[in-house]
Amino acid sequence: MPETTTAAAVTDDGSTGDPVGKRPSGGRAGGRRIAFARLRDLALIPAIIVIAVVGQLVSPVFLQADNLINILQTMSEIAVLVLAQTLVLVVKKMDLSLESTVGLAPGIAAWLTVPVGTGHGLGLVPGGWSVPITLAVGVLIGVVNALFIIRFGLHGFIVTLGMLIVLRGILTGISGGQTFFRLPESMLYLGTAQWFGVPASVWLCLVLFAIGIVVLGFTSFGRSLYAIGGNVDAAKAAGIRTDRVLWTVIVTASLLAALGGLLLSGRLASVASAQGNGYIFTVFAAAVIGGISLNGGKGTVFGAFTGILLLFMIQNVLTLGGVPAQWIGALNGAIILIALALSRVTGGKAQE
Amino acid sequence: MPETTTAAAVTDDGSTGDPVGKRPSGGRAGGRRIAFARLRDLALIPAIIVIAVVGQLVSPVFLQADNLINILQTMSEIAVLVLAQTLVLVVKKMDLSLESTVGLAPGIAAWLTVPVGTGHGLGLVPGGWSVPITLAVGVLIGVVNALFIIRFGLHGFIVTLGMLIVLRGILTGISGGQTFFRLPESMLYLGTAQWFGVPASVWLCLVLFAIGIVVLGFTSFGRSLYAIGGNVDAAKAAGIRTDRVLWTVIVTASLLAALGGLLLSGRLASVASAQGNGYIFTVFAAAVIGGISLNGGKGTVFGAFTGILLLFMIQNVLTLGGVPAQWIGALNGAIILIALALSRVTGGKAQE
């Protein structure tokens, strides 16, 4: 059996230093490595605990079920976007336009279904169509993005920046800048219903993340996302239909954004023409704090979830703590920056 | 005879045949290549001409000196940011926080110099200090960014996203969300003075771009930016002090952003707490349309200038044309998207 010198190279986590000896039985070292991988996944848990403790000290309300559900509900829509962006980032793309899709998808549904006379509604289509329309618009936007990015080979950042501006503009255009009110019942349902005493949007968000965890962690489709993000040429050479996977990811992300928009519109019972504006910053911050790499191929859905949870817990504590309005932004930003820096420390290597 | 091989080398598959044979005469083929390189630099000129013609058709005011100066003046501050971002992008980094520096740098100067009683001013320092303070704050922000990015190896996108939020928050904090006005005279000068009948900020902007063109095109320092952006290890091996260059670039970019902020505050004779918010989208769009690659090492300062010029010409034409307010956003976005797509066509290869 050829003895290579490579055991020395095996050590980037310091797990073994010994260049001689036989191949470790695998079981134990494997166990250790898995434990380590899990640990990276749990990198934010300490931070979440710290915030929870601080929160409880700031206000005894913090840990009450009510308030926790409140946090989960208010984060649910944007969390769906984080999930969407996570998929896109894992395949080493970016989708800035998600924040506009959040507004435009339900916006178009409202425009078509809301009866004439109420704001800018056209009342062309019965209200029951609003949910399918919302989702269809999401898919359509995804298809346009994918066309530009995959088919024409344009840079994702650029395309979706352009799309962000266009889609936002279209929403302003069709709504005349006004808010759509009196949405059809079916549009409100998901954003307002309670299932077993917990808002439907919370369930939905949790289920979507659970699906995300399973798909990315335990299916070959999910693994192909990591392969593409890690090295697209190698993925291609391994027989992965990279373009097809990329299409699926980009379209799914837009669809999720539309769903997020639907939840938000339901919760607010309206579609403001500025709906979603500025979300993308939070989405990126959450994904990155949660361990998703901007260089593709790295990070888990669970990590992303802890990222957005942490951000909303911070927001909630700041509100409960009655921090003066003008300092909330700075404090929030500083905490995010610290969390980012810490995730670098736990993440180990320098980021590219 | 030699012409043929050169022609082969010019095709972008690099599959030029035999390495034997004599060298090409160079002269003619070289001429062609320079012409081609220049052409890429001038990629937006046709678009600019089209917009100019359309503008003139839309309104006879468009080509009047007044209106052209108006365009240049309104774009001057953001153009300085585009220059800053160009430097950063060429070395393959990103600085999102520039948009907050635009507000915070003059904001701190105003806070310290504006007398008590006028808004939130502290009146701690005589007005003459305001310009140095603005620039010093710019440098300081750059140093913090550079520390995080170069010294601690954090991802530039992430660091500067965090900084964007923090710096914006600090400005809101010190200003209480209000606008600083009654700025000291020295802060107003650059934004308001006229030199030879043209606003000083226009001159300044043009001079800065001229310097940028010379430095990036014709000095070893400038070329080292491209080397670093193209392959940082290779740059290191060639004896370039890469860290030093990166520090210089990141700090210079923040300094330029502070200067841009100074011009803007001067022109508006005030510092709003939202000053600069949202600029970064325009800055990126301009740089990228202008041919700057997000992957580093590519694009010219002149190209970036044509990018921002084009965007502001479009804005101006839309305004003159009296496009309905709610559709301006969509139209503007669509034109940007088309320009991006076209710059892909002229740029050739798929973007990474």
Add this chain to the structure above:
Amino acid sequence: MTKRFGSTVALHEASIRIEAGQTHALVGRNGAGKSTLVSILTGLQPPDEGEVRFDGEPAPRLADRDAWRQRVACVYQKSTIIPELTVAENLFLNRHGRGRGGLISWRTVHSRARELLDTWSVDVDVRTPAKELGVEQRQFVEIARALSFGARFIILDEPTAQLDAAAITRLFARIGDLQRQGVTFLFISHHLQEIYEICDTVTVFRDARHILTAAVDELPRAELVAAMTGEAAAEAGGRRRGPAADAADVLEVDDASLPGVYENVSFRVRAGEIVGLAGAASSGRIEIAETVVGLRAAERGTVEIAGSRPRPGSVPAALRAGAGFVPQDRHHQGLVPEMSIADNGTLTIPERLGPGGFIDGRRRDDLAAAMIEKLAIKTPGPELPVSGLSGGNQQKVVMARALAGDPELLVLINPTAGVDVRSKEFLLGKVEEVADAGAGVLIASDELDDLRLCDRVLVVFQGRVVAETTSGWHDHQLVAAMEGVDLDA
């Protein structure tokens, strides 16, 4: 010198002494520490312990790059070409010719670049962006640049790995010139015959340590290999049996053409047969192999794998038809660096990992453990990211991936590039095993070592199959054929 990276010891109290005017070879297996030594000798990083002396003088400060560059020039193993910059600028990076006012005079830069490339007969326009160069031209630009500093000491870290035979001959001729002018070389290569060809002295590193230094002509090849590997050199295995007489075709390429790349290529590979596709760098052999596995599509002609015709240009179709494959460059197409050995090794066989697209982690790891066992991959376990392996072991993972689907046809492109001598023997041994077990093998390579085990070698020249040899050929015949010289002449 000692150099550590974290807990990895790259150099352990290693010394080397290079005499002025000599050409000194440095050999050792992958990861022995050769390139690390190079980076220390050229001032890219400091040693943790020990020191470098030039002519008895202590080495310059690390920050003083110019002083280093006067003493030593280097062609690094990793490309230091900047793709977006022109050839001329790559040649004169950070030492541009200045014109008036201290600004760069591009005219001077270009004319000096042209002069420089002329001396190397490299026929490219110096204004071409470097990314448009072929691999070989690029390597020559590196070499020309390194030799242009006027340094009296030049380090070449695997300069020949990317060159074909003719180009190597040219390089060696040039080295000969400089040797006669008294220039000192440190030469690193995994091609041992090159050491014997141009070097005076050889130093062997193993496991980060200095093992021996000896005059080249006093160290027979077997002893050299033994010093590198730490064990007596195994004799190459006996002659291959070759395919059974009635073996079926597992690959049939019929009149395939891809204009500008290859034309009218027809050949077949039988079960149990190893067929070589030999040829120079841009002969088209790689593209032909890539066509077989679906990375490219031929414009005309057909490819039939094990009796079925996979959709042209579709890798998954080729894999399903029974192909397994090792791509040209493991870094580029072979591996996903941050993914585990287990995931990389099973990337091509998702259907075997569990029902309904799910991955059963245990099944995957068991499969991977079997591969690790079979190919003797040095790792603590299947869950290690492949980026944590050395080159030789990474290449084994690529091989494992190719074999994972129990292919009927194995297509290998440069399967041993950059792999040390012992790993090479091992990998080629595995290939023989696979063939003996009944798979057909197609090897596209210009390495004589790879081709030696072939039952037949097809020589590709300028996109056409110009010759076919059966085993028993002589090296020079094959080399001549690859260069387009008639084999029978």
Add this chain to the structure above:
Amino acid sequence: AQDSGQSGSGGPVVGVDYPRSDTDFWNSYIKYSPEFAEELGLELKTTNSQNDVAKLTANAQTFISQGVKGVAMAPQDTAAIAPTLEQLAAKKIPVVTVDTRPDTGDVFMVVRADNRAYGEKACRFLGAKLGGKGKVVMLQGDLASINGRDRTEAFNDCMKAHYPDITVFGEATNWDGAVAAQKLQTDLTAHPDIKGVYMQSSFALAGTLQVLKQKDLLVGPDDPEHVFVVSNDGIPEELTSIAEGRIDATVSQPADLYAKYALHYLKAAIDGKTFAPGKTDHDSTIIQVREGLLEDQLSAPLVTADGGTYDGVPSLKSDDQSLWGNKLG
């Protein structure tokens, strides 16, 4: 309706800059402007500064290039507009500001309502309804907005002076409905006994109602669980909501009159008319805010379901046809 571009015929050219196009209130304003321009025989050039004072400055330049004879604008940043006013003054172009009053610099007329009065009216209404005690949430606008600050200060001052037993939780919302909903929800979780909400703008309307609905607090005014909601602006949706008993009151900020009198004063300026402090012919008062600055304070009535008077503040019934929100198509 044509909300932009050139309209009118042959009359003097005036420029109107719209401050933003993403709120219901301002979109009503955008809708009214061309209608009144035609009525007054003015030719209209319009721009939109999208809540960005730098854009407003550029737009003013464009107006100058286009040779307008007067400019109406609604600078949301009242400090930063000074240099632009100087430039227009230098060209002798009269300016009317709508909704806001510049911190420095002269304009021909400010067409505005008394934003402090909005806060005061909301405070009185809630004070009366709550009987002077309890907890209320105030969903503020943007810290940077003069109107938001006026409303906040007046509301707080009034509460302190007249209803010291009412606790006010103030939340900054950046004029963003989603932010407002989030903060309200947190406050309601921490203090389930909150009995009043003051929204400084109609942007928060739908979200507030949803939050109340989710907490089962969206019940009729007679129910002891009822949370009293006062809104601001008077867009149609608010008026309907009042009629349906979902919210209790709003202050109708006259979008129609803003558009009408902005253009009215511009025409007057072009015609060389001048004005002095005192009562006007349209049920409002011109006051002199400072030397050289007149402000026509249009009336902004409190609107309630019954049109009653609350702690001295009279109100209009929500279906009153004089309300602009009831006159929109």
